[in-house]
Amino acid sequence: MRKVPQSSSPPQIFDRRLVNRRLDRAWAGARRGADFLILRAAQELGDRISLVKRRFAAAADVGSPGPHGALTLAASGQVDCVIRFAPTETSVGSGAFLPAVGDIERLPAGDGRLDLVVSLLALQTVNDLPGALIQMRLALKPDGLMIAAMLGGDTLTELRQSLTIAEADIVGGASPRVAPFVDVRALGGLAQRAGLALPVVDLDRTVVRYADVLALMSDLRAFGAANPLEARSRNPLRRDVLARAGAVYAERFADPDGRLHATFDILWLSGWAPHASQPKPLKPGSAKARLVDALNGGGAESQ
Numbered sequence: 017m018r019k020v021p022q023s024s025s026p027p028q029i030f031d032r033r034l035v036n037r038r039l040d041r042a043w044a045g046a047r048r049g050a051d052f053l054i055l056r057a058a059q060e061l062g063d064r065i066s067l068v069k070r071r072f073a074a075a076a077d078v079g080s081p082g083p084h085g086a087l088t089l090a091a092s093g094q095v096d097c098v099i100r101f102a103p104t105e106t107s108v109g110s111g112a113f114l115p116a117v118g119d120i121e122r123l124p125a126g127d128g129r130l131d132l133v134v135s136l137l138a139l140q141t142v143n144d145l146p147g148a149l150i151q152m153r154l155a156l157k158p159d160g161l162m163i164a165a166m167l168g169g170d171t172l173t174e175l176r177q178s179l180t181i182a183e184a185d186i187v188g189g190a191s192p193r194v195a196p197f198v199d200v201r202a203l204g205g206l207a208q209r210a211g212l213a214l215p216v217v218d219l220d221r222t223v224v225r226y227a228d229v230l231a232l233m234s235d236l237r238a239f240g241a242a243n244p245l246e247a248r249s250r251n252p253l254r255r256d257v258l259a260r261a262g263a264v265y266a267e268r269f270a271d272p273d274g275r276l277h278a279t280f281d282i283l284w285l286s287g288w289a290p291h292a293s294q295p296k297p298l299k300p301g302s303a304k305a306r307l308v309d310a311l312n313g314g315g316a317e318s319q
Contacts, residue, residue, distance in 0.1 A: 026144035028246050030195070032121070035141050035244045039081050040106040042240035050238035051082060056222060057136045057165045057282055058084035064163060064286070065092050072131040072161075076101055078152060079120030079138035081240060083109030095132065103138065123151040131160045137282070139166040140197060141244055149210035149285075159291035162212065168197040169219055169281030174269040175232065175261075182261035191249040203283055212287025213294050220282045225275045229262040232278050 042050070065088070076099040077086035086100035090112040098113040101124060108115045118124035120135065121142050133152045142148045152162055176194035183190040198206070200217050207215035226232045236242050270276050288294060 026147065028143050030141045030143055030244045031246050032143065036104050038240040038242060038244070040104050042238060043106045050235060051084070053222070053239065053280060054080070054082050054084050054137050058088045060220060061085055061134060061136065061163060061165070062088045062092060065089070065094060068161065071096070073097065074099070074130050075132035075134070076130050076155070078123060078133055078135045079103055080136040081107055081138060083111055083113070085134050085136040086113040087111045089134065121148055123155060127154045128157050130155050131157055133160070133162045135164040137165060137167060139164055140168060141195065145198065146206055146209055149206055153210045153212055153289055156289035158289050159293065160289040162287055164285045165282050167280065168203065168283035169199055170279050171197050171281045173279055174265060175229070175278065178229070178261045178265040178268070181264045182257050186254065186257045186260055192245050192247050193243055195243070195245055198283065200283060203285055207285055207287050211290065213290045215285065215287035218284050220284060222280045222282070224278050224280060225271065226278060227275060229265050229276065232276065
C-alpha cells in the first residue's frame with residue numbers, strides 16, 4: 017500500500033494499545049444492551065446504503081469495534097463481498113464477511129481496490145484523523161463511496177463538566193477525563209482535505225437517561241469507551257471527587273424525575289472518490305444570470 021506522506025508524526029492524544037485492550041475486555045464480558053450506540057449506527061448505515069441505488073462489488077468495514085457494520089453490509093443485498101478489518105482478533109465477530117485484523121491508522125488495503133468503505137464509531141480515538149480519512153479514500157476505486165460515523169460534537173459534555181467542576185472543587189485542579197471530540201464544521205474541512213468529492217457531514221444526537229453517574233460510567237466501560245487519553249491521570253478517581261461529580265451532575269443535568277441525561281452525538285461523513293462523471297462546481301464568473309434578477313423574478317442575462 018502506498019504510504020500517505022506526512023510532514024511530521026501526529027501528536028499521540030490517545031493510547032491506542034489501551035483502546036484495544038479495553039475493547040477486548042468489553043467483548044470478552046459482553047453485557048446485553050451495552051452496544052446500543054453501535055447498533056443505532058449500524059441501523060442508520062443500512063438506511064443510508066439503501067438510498068444509494070447501486071451495487072458494490074467489494075466493501076470494507078474498517079476499524080469498527082464490533083461486526084455490526086459488516087453484518088449490515090452483508091444483509092443489504094447491495095454488496096457482493098464484505099471484508100471486516102477489525103481492530104483486534106477478539107472483536108472480529110462472525111458472519112457473512114471475510115475477517116481480517118488491522119489498524120485503522122495503517123489501513124491494510126491496497127489503493128483503489130474497494131467500491132465502498134465504512135467505519136462505525138472508531139475514528140474518534142485515532143491520533144491521525146486526517147491521515148486515516150486519506151487512507152480510506154485512497155482505498156476506494158474512482159467514484160467509490162465512503163461512509164463513516166464517529167462520536168463528536170457535545171458527546172458526554174455533561175460528564176466532562178461535572179468531573180471538571182468536582183476535581184476543581186476537591187483537589188484544586190482537573191486532569192483530562194473525557195476525550196476531545198471533533199465538531200461538524202471541522203469534520204467537513206477534514207473531508208475536503210482528504211480529497212473526497214461531494215462530502216456531506218451531519219449529526220445524529222442521542223440522549224440516554226441514567227439513574228446515576230455510576231450507571232453511565234458502567235456503560236462506558238461495558239463498550240470499552242472509558243478514558244483513553246495519553247494525558248490521563250494514572251491514579252484512580254477519588255471517591256470524594258466521584259461523589260461530588262455525581263452531585264454536580266444531578267444538580268445541572270437531571271430531568272424532573274431525577275434521572276440524569278447523557279448526550280451522544282454521532283457525526284456522519286459521506287463522500288466519494290473523485291471521478292470525471294461527478295458534478296463539478298461552476299467556475300467563478302460563469303453564471304448566465306445575476307442573483308438580483310433571480311431574487312426579483314427576472315431572468316435577464318447579465319451584461
